[in-house]
Amino acid sequence: MRPRRSALYMPASNVRAIEKARGLDCDVVILDLEDAVSPDQKELAREQAVAAVREGGFGRRELVVRANGLDSEWGAADLAAIAKVRPDAVLLPKVSSPETLREARAALGNGPALWAMIETCRGIVDLPAIVDAAAATGLAVLVLGPNDLAKEMRCRPGEDRAPLLPAISQLVMCARMAGIAALDGVCNTIDDLARVEAECRQGLAWGFDGKTLIHPAQIAPANAVFSPSEEEVAWARTIVAAFDDPANAGRGAIRVSGKMVELLHRDEARRTLAIAAAVAG
Incomplete structure (x- = not known):
């Protein structure tokens, strides 16, 4: 990206x-x-x-x-x-x-x-x-x-x-x-x-x-x-880490920090991290 x-x-x-x-x-x-x-x-x-x-x-x-x-x-x-x-x-x-x-x-x-x-x-x-x-x-x-x-x-x-x-x-x-x-x-x-x-x-x-x-x-x-903020990057990492947890394998929606997040949120979080990495690079 x-x-x-x-x-x-x-x-x-x-x-x-x-x-x-x-x-x-x-x-x-x-x-x-x-x-x-x-x-x-x-x-x-x-x-x-x-x-x-x-x-x-x-x-x-x-x-x-x-x-x-x-x-x-x-x-x-x-x-x-x-x-x-x-x-x-x-x-x-x-x-x-x-x-x-x-x-x-x-x-x-x-x-x-x-x-x-x-x-x-x-x-x-x-x-x-x-x-x-x-x-x-x-x-x-x-x-x-x-x-x-x-x-x-x-x-x-x-x-x-x-x-x-x-x-x-x-x-x-x-x-x-x-x-x-x-x-x-x-x-x-x-x-x-x-x-x-x-x-x-x-x-x-x-x-x-x-x-x-x-x-x-x-x-x-x-x-x-147009750069992801530190808060946005931190939240994105939290979402990705939660879905990567083996305990959540195969689940389409999970609870993260008191919020319900779905696979679409994981996908958007990955995009946020990719943008942040590209900007840093």
Whole structure:
């Protein structure tokens, strides 16, 4: 299990930003060729992303490249270039149908995993079909794109993101249905870290594995929120130990510290311990 508590977008057009990313405490670095790059710098960004992947030096961090859409004038060239260097994954913007995944997989061959940004109304509505193609296309992560989705919906999310909650629920449920990860969308606030933390906690409560970020200052609150607490780890160990006790062999539900726990709680406890071990590693 790889922790994905914090996934930081860095513009691939900025060499200094790429170099800085190699030393940041995020779990994922996303070299961005799309939104963070102006049209006149698209080719430069592509060249620098390819060079950065080839050079490496990102350590334990998962390295992802966000390509331009396949329907754009840069998308095909992005995938052709990325296929030669094989980052950990390619993030596809505005995925609205499984056909986008199939086209990307054909372009990339048996290379990196696919991550899909879900940021259109069609993408939300057709999520079941999109995740049904996960196994065949190597789709590993769904990423919420709240800004584009809110624009298309013409809604005004506010701090509670209430208009987006049905879409959030749909995204997380479909990710779990396919057995893949789900990352929350970005928080546009940079200076108010309490707001960032609150949005991370909301994402955790709704079932996300981590959060995409737009600034290094957001890494610490994301890592803190999406890491199991000491209390959660201790409770998980207690549950696992109780079910491992030979006296409880074959039992589907047992009493632990005055609480009734079932096998589903044991499974979730094991997942908590795996996340904690991955974070510690």
